[in-house]
Amino acid sequence: MNIEKRIELENFALRVRERIVPLASEGGCFLGASLSAVDILTYLYTSFLKIDAQHLDDENRDYLFLSKGHDVPALYGVFVELGWLAPERLKNHLSVHDHIYWHPNRHIPGVEFHAGSLGQLPAVAIGVALEICLRKENNRVVCILGDGELNEGSCWEAFLVAHAKQLSNLIFVVDRNQFQANMATEELIPLEPLQDKCKAFGLHTYRINGHDFEQMEEIFSQLESNQGPSILICDTVRGKGLPSIEARADRWFCNFNSQEIVDLLDELHQIKQADITSQTIVAR
């Protein structure tokens, strides 16, 4: 990846984060889990997947299933930057007059499937990948999973089936931000050694820094030659871009006041550190 491309992607991701931060007020959103996924979604939609929300009937297009649905602000932020979603619509967050809420809705062009119930979409992605195989086509299917989501047995059941059916067009991506809801994963349900587990399930397994576009490019460009499904474990930081909430167990669901949003946007631009006093919220 050349340096211009990297800077372009970093700027794109920064603008996505600017879109996301204001959603963490007036009702709030799952800010931490959204910020950890921004760079992954930025890379996939700008540089890997062939998807255009204006041409979803294109038979050769790819699919992205956001199984970890509570990071939908990141998805919508990417859609805005791609020109798929009018930026004003983000102001409709949590309004009954739109479909923009804490989890994805298929009424938003580009959203492949509604999500929110963890462990649901790996199976749906398998179905789409199987159908593509029936037609002997090459469309790719990416399914984004949270690391906490891997507690759900249905993910592992899906891994077994994806391997059994040798779905070479299916790629799982884990946003490994180290937290599940209100706890560190390793304190509650340890996942490590996660690579070994995924390998043991027969998946082509990779582990990269989920905020490093060059690493993503290097690995994603290798996947095409794989026989059978792949999984990329992307190490990320929950709340990435906002040091005052980064990697904090208590900043999963965030609902800040308007001054805090202003301060956090300053923090995002490295102008000054935000002073966050809003209470932490245990959402589950």
Place this chain on the structure above:
Amino acid sequence: MTYEQLLQEKAVNDKRYVVMTAENRALVRNLPGILQDRFIDTGITEQTMMGAAAGLALRGRKPIVHALAAFLTMRAFEFTRTSIGIPNLPVKMSSFIPGFLSDGNGPTHQAIEDVAIMRGIPGMEVFAPADEDDLVKMLPAIWETENPSYVRINTTANQYKHSIYELGKAEIVAEGKDVTILTYGFMFENSYQAMLSLQEAGYDVGLVNVRSLKPFDVDMLKALIGKTQLLVTIEDHFLTGGLFSIVAENLVVNHWSIPVKAMALDARWFRPARLQEVVEFEGFDVPNLVTSISKFIQENQ
């Protein structure tokens, strides 16, 4: 024609159809070789199968999915409700050994709440054919729709020759002034025999093969009001949420008044055994049905 022959004919002639199973091949033994890659066995994974069926349907296919009724409905319930029900995808569920048909398996395998839970999913259609003849008459219309559906598969061989099926309509087997029996699925045959016995005893007895539990044939129920004195519902299902509940809901909503006797499993699982013994032990054999219904008629004279 058998279930498998019908399915084969449909799937061979229409490439939209995909046959899936969670390693329950009893109904579809010969199809893997015939359908090749359109026969998809996901192994013992009801959840993944239902999710994958949603994915296949998203891309335009019509999956006909097979598993044991208890696991198809309950293990995979949220996948069905969330991945198939919310987007209303045309996934067609074929549930094997529902109700008493799980005979000696025990309560783990007893799907006797399946009607209740499946009809709770908006858009989901629910059907229960009386026997194999009824099944093959009903399925083409059921598979034709673009809604998800749940079918209590019943390949019992009976003598009765059913009428042509019209989607969502019940089959009126007989009209009767004294009492009308409403039933569905496996309990049809014993209900039919009970009707014949009661008629021989001098009662004027009607019988309805409900066929479609959702949509429910309200016109059929309306036509009974004022024409028959009593209703009896007979089902191999829990008392709550099945046919008795459906009838009760429709009577209340429409302000229709008629005495109804429910014959169902009242908050209990049935005793596992050979099928005939189950039916007798639980009081759903012909003599028991006749006794219960005669008593009900006499109480209301």
